[in-house]
Amino acid sequence: MSVEAQQGIATSRIPSGLGGLLPALILVGLFFVVPVLALLLRSVTDPAPGLQNYAALLGDGTYVRVFFNTFVVAFVVTVVTVLVAFPVAWMLAIMPPALASILFGIIILSMWTNLLTRTYAWMVLLQRTGVINRALMGAGIIDQPLPLINNLTGVTIGMVYIMLPFMILPLVGTLRAIDPMTLRAAALCGASPLAAFRRILLPLSLPGIAAGGLMVFVMSLGYFVTPALLGGTSNMMLAEMIAQMIQSLLNWGLGSAAAFILLVVTMALYALQLRLVGSKRASVGA
């Protein structure tokens, strides 16, 4: 590249420096950073200055149970999602392209279908008199309908359903990047399939599993819609509690404090994820 060209680009008015970022920074600064900071401020000033909102949240058994419950649900959802996603991603990574594109089509259809539509379907499917209970009773497996909705089971099924694509798609990338020769070499050296899986395939895909799993965990922590519709009142999750504090109870101080706790936990885990995969891969993978 000539010097003139370089200068021409450096001085061009079309964004090549900081200027192009201006509209984005104004949008995000004014309508994201400022409102979120104002919310933080509110959590320590409403109704009176001090940390009493945080003390109330962490001192009351009911609230602590919601925090605990949120972590348990997010953890269970993450573990189940990883276990279900791994074999599927494994097959997707090596199956013939024609078959793989059908499977990708199904995954994308499920991912792009309206969130409320999918949740509505599960509400109907999991009802006491729903298809799943009837099928199980018809087959003689159970004689009483199982409680599948308004509890942890319902939330787990609904959330795993939504999180699966977010785990499968990045994992396929990780698995495709593994050189099949390493496994062929293991087999040649006499490793049994189980040993090859445990000592080679699993360790090599661990970074992908960790990154995807952490992302699913973070997303699950703050999820609102599915727990609100499929969960029960006895195991409410944090996002739902925050919405309720603001919308029905109009308790802005307490709601803001709970929101801020969720924010800090999420951001800490996100920073950890960036460390695991490097900032670029994480942003593209998401």
Next chain:
Amino acid sequence: MLLDYDRLGWLKAALLAFTALVAAFLLLPVVFIVLLSFGSSRWLAFPPPGWTLKWYQELFADPSWIEAALTSARIATMTAILAVAIGLLASFALIRGQFRGREVLRGLLLTPMVLPVVVFAIAIYAFFLRLGLGGTTIGFVVAHSVLALPFAIIPIATALEGFDKSIEDAAIVCGASPLQAKLRITLPSIRVGIFSAAIFSFLASWDEVVVAIFMASPTLQTLPVKIWGSLRSDLTPVIAAASSVLVALTLALMIVTALLRRKLQT
């Protein structure tokens, strides 16, 4: 041999069976909702005692559903335009710019994607209450643009990263102005990224529930707010009909995307 499709042996059958089960699990709600929307039972009995189109008639006869859908389409279109325009400028700066703190700024712009939506929802709700923007179209578009921006920046920045800048420089050496070179060489080359950005930011707004629930007013409701309201009161089959229309639109969008991508890439 674990990564050799043809030499997996018995494992292949087991893994394929499991994969087929998961595929069925992923398809189940989508197929189920479409079948349900044609069922005649108000109580959502399945399999339905008979087939009918009455839920679709009820859906299209109700102006509040149509209005909510049009509101959603309008807000999502404006969001997509705004997010792509701002995202395009930002991507050039993030990929080409040489300044300190670039990674930090990139991280900041992508944060709305990671932060739990409910936190942003109550923050912007409180903020807009003060500004008097709650329940307005502008308020919706601005809030949704914040959420859509990462989905616009990621595909455009990725495309721009893969574009060889020396082609643009060559155009400048040959006498094009920097602006001309960008408009006529660079933008067409990254059109697949721009197109993906438009689709993703449209969907980010079209499907957005949480901010919308807080922002909506009795006179301004998006489709997800309308569905949410109906879901909370009763599980009427009209929701199944509305959902099926959405599934049909999703399928159409997937097909158009696939075709356009193929066309744009050749």
